Amino acid sequence: MGEKKTKKIVIVESPKKAREIQKFLGKDFSVKATIGHFKDLPEKEMGVDLKTFKPKFVIKSQNHKKMLSEVKKLAENAEVYIATDPDREGYAIGYFMYDELKRKAKEIKRAEFHEITEKHVKDIIKKAPKFEETNFGLFDAFLGRRVGDRIVGYTLSPIASKEIGGRFSVGRVQSPAVRLIVEREREIQQFKPTPYYVLTVQLKKNNTEFTAYYEKQRLEDKDIAEKIYEEIKPVKEAVVKDVKKKEVKQSPKPPFTTSSLQQTANTQLRFAPEKTMMLAQDLFENGLITYHRTDSVRISKEALTKIRKFIENSFGKEYLPAKTRVYKSKNTQADAHEAIRITNFVDLEGQKKLVQEKGLTEDHFKLLKLIYQRTIASQMKDAVYDRTTAVFDIGGYTFKTTGSILKFDGYKRVYNIEDKESSQKLPPLEKGEILEKIDQKLEEKWTKPPGRYTEGSLVRKLEELGIGRPSTYATIIKTIKERGYVVKEGGSLRPTEAAYHLIDYLSNKYNWVIDYDFTKKMEDFLDAVEEKKKDWKEFVKELYQKSTEGSRNVVSKKMKDYALDLARKHGKDISDILDNPEELKKFIDTHKETKPTEKQIAYAKSLAEKTGLELTEDILENKEKIKRWINKAKKEAMKSYQLSEKQKAVLVKNGKGDLIDKPEKALKWLENYFRKRRRKK
Secondary structure, rough: OOOOOOOOOEEEHHHHHHHHHHHHHHHHHEEEOOOOOEOOOOOOOOOOOOOOOOOOEEEHHHHHHHHHHHHHHHHOEEEEOOOOOHHHHHHHHHHHHHHOOOOOOOOEEEEEEEEEEEEHHHHHHHHOOOOHOOOOOOHHHHHHHHHHHHHHHHHHHHHHHHOOOOOOOOOOHHHHHHHHHHHHHHHHHOOOOOOOEEEEEEEEOOOEEEEEEOOOOOOOOOOHHHHHHHHHOOOOOOEEEEEEEEEEOOOOOOOHHHHHHHHHHHHHOOOOHHHHHHHHHHHHOOOOEEOOOOOOOOHHHHHHHHHHHOOOOHHHHOOOOOOOOOOOOHHHHHOOOOOOOOOOOOOHHHHHHHHHOOOOHHHHHHHHHHHHHHHOOOOOHHHHHEEEEEEEEEEEEEEEEEEEEEEEEEHOOOOOOOOOOOOOOOOOOOOOOEEEEEEEEEEEOOOOOOOOOEHHHHHHHHHOOOOOOOOOOOHHHHHHHHOOOEEEEEOOEEEHHHHHHHHHHHHHOHHHHHOOOHHHHHHHHHHHHHHHHHHHOHHHHHHHHHHHHHHHHHHHHHHHHHHHHHHHOOOOOOHHHOHHHHHHHHHHHHHHOOOOOHHHHHHHHHHHHHOOOOOHHHHOOHHHHHHHHHHHHHHHHHOOOOOOOOHHHHHHOOOHHHHOOOHHHHHHHHHHHHHHHHOOO
């Protein structure tokens, strides 16, 4: 009798993924699903020992218990491959399974599938390392996040609920997201619209009509705008002063990461991030795209070869760049993964067929189409435009216009969704020629407040601030909607009353919870835990200490230092009220200096000379009044402020030429620009 074959077991999270992999691996393998997380902290208690931070994980349900006993039986003396998702959460499920089976199985290996295709699955199974040789830092990072977030939520939610009145939940990452939405709403409420004026003319050559704008596209002063309008009204001609022709290239965007996929699906398809992730999960498990939780824009060499071949066959050689395009990920560790791309290099008809064969829906196809377009376009040639800029003299005033003609569509043949170029067609123009002016228009417009966040733009903002990770963006947004802090109006997000109460309470009592920098620092800390550079218990300890310090944290260092300085000047002892914010504020209000500093007075006087604004004695006597006056005078000074040639050159070089007519914004930008330069040195 021949030797009995060792059983081979593969463990994944979802039954769907299990069926797909079972088809590829055949009868020698038995593929089982854990049905998501099968172990977690208990629902009804904190489940963490606050002295050692040891968590108590329990099996989530009867179903999970049943699944686990079946898998344990199967795993006796078997070769086990843990093939849960290739990220922190997936690794954690895998680690729990490893822990349950390590005394039963013959050996346990780790298989990370980045796409569910036959070749990839078989290759990975062949090369799978022993589970003991994998990075346990992934599990530690999961522990840090899960235990830390549990402590913050379980400690602060009851306190917030009691002190505000009602049911409130506090979360380490969800609360900063609520703060973003509340702050944006307050900005909108406080916004005061101001009028500005736009002056345009209609010009005509032969049978082509087009629009030209006054050189300052926004005029703040109504009298000046009306004066120019009246003066050009009787003028019937426009003289071409200058014509510049330029070839402009537009490059494709990199392939999708989780965040850019959620943003684009939100703007183009109106899908909420959680819907995008559910559809992407199905597409991944059915073998139609690569793993959908990633912040990498890298595409594997093998896939690049196939994409280039597909472009050449489908669109012709002229659409193929000489070299493959290489995109750099923001996060350097990200490149262990790939971007989200298609796995079958066939045209849209072929993609549709695959969706239908797998029994998926129209929405699945819409998302797959987006991923197909972005994948293919990312390796195609630039789109090329001929852009013409012309300058005209009309009655001694300068007007400008721009027109573009698409010369070569390049990647836009496949993906022409974003980066729209102005498509006004201009007739051939020569310097010195005279055109007919057929109309002029003066419009009053009003400045607009910043827009509310959409789910897509909120994901972009969270990513920009370093809050959350590919696996959590959708969950954060789903949670703040479900908890009643945010409602969707049209496509945008509006805070509820509860959101204002929570954020005002936290900024007073536990400001660190909604501090963007602190939240980012903690996300970075978890990344370091994953790389085995930091200990997860340190992460939890810091959150525990901050959560239990209570409202002692309210007094900021700045407030304390200012109060101590006043106490010295007035010969008072305030040591007994240093940690009492209410008493400290009273003390400051009673003793604070009301007179302005010498510096403030000198600055105000120099501004009065420049602007001609009246500076009265009562203003010079009062700190608050002089502050308000200086702000007003600075705005006035800005109206006539002239940027130096050097400043203008820096703006133009950095693609900020449009700020030349907006000195206040220009100076702000220049200040930031030079500050960053100094830091680098």
